[in-house]
Amino acid sequence: SSPDSDGCTPELEKAGLLNKTKIAEGGRKLRKNWSPSWVVLVGNSLVFFKDPKSQTPSSWKPGNSRPESSVDLRGAQLHWANELSSKKNVFKLRTVTGNEFLLQSETDSLIKEWYSTIQNVIDRLDRE
Numbered sequence: 001s002s003p004d005s006d007g008c009t010p011e012l013e014k015a016g017l018l019n020k021t022k023i024a025e026g027g028r029k030l031r032k033n034w035s036p037s038w039v040v041l042v043g044n045s046l047v048f049f050k051d052p053k054s055q056t057p058s059s060w061k062p063g064n065s066r067p068e069s070s071v072d073l074r075g076a077q078l079h080w081a082n083e084l085s086s087k088k089n090v091f092k093l094r095t096v097t098g099n100e101f102l103l104q105s106e107t108d109s110l111i112k113e114w115y116s117t118i119q120n121v122i123d124r125l126d127r128e
């Protein structure tokens with residue numbers, strides 16, 4: 001049987017390397033500080049890991065490394081936000097608690113995939 005035959009382990013939807021900066025915490029603006037982050041979309045959450053070098057999609061398992069932070073996608077809002085940065089391919093994710101993140105990739109196809117995958121999760125949660 002598969003490792004998740006009981007359905008209790010949330011589904012790993014996507015994982016990869018993106019540039020990330022948090023720009024607001026609880027609605028309060030923060031100074032930008034871009035850095036590469038290993039981003040994992042699992043269940044209803046977007047989970048951020050430091051040290052991308054130690055992470056690969058095949059090796060990642062829930063609980064085997066410490067996340068830097070985690071975002072609950074329920075009620076979150078996603079917008080393209082190229083006006084908020086000189087970088088290309090930037091989108092903004094805002095949580096219900098007023099935390100805001102910019103995520104960016106130099107690769108057009110990659111950032112589009114991330115955008116639509118995250119939006120699909122938000123839409124699914126909106127329908128629940």
Ligand code: I3S
Pocket residue numbers: 031032033034084085086087
């Ligand atoms: O929106 P800003 O303030 O122009 O963002 C830039 C700054 O945060 C800058 O850091 P300083 O706090 O040292 O000025 C960052 O190095 C830049 O990356 C930020 O702009 P971009 O356009 O890269 O998001």
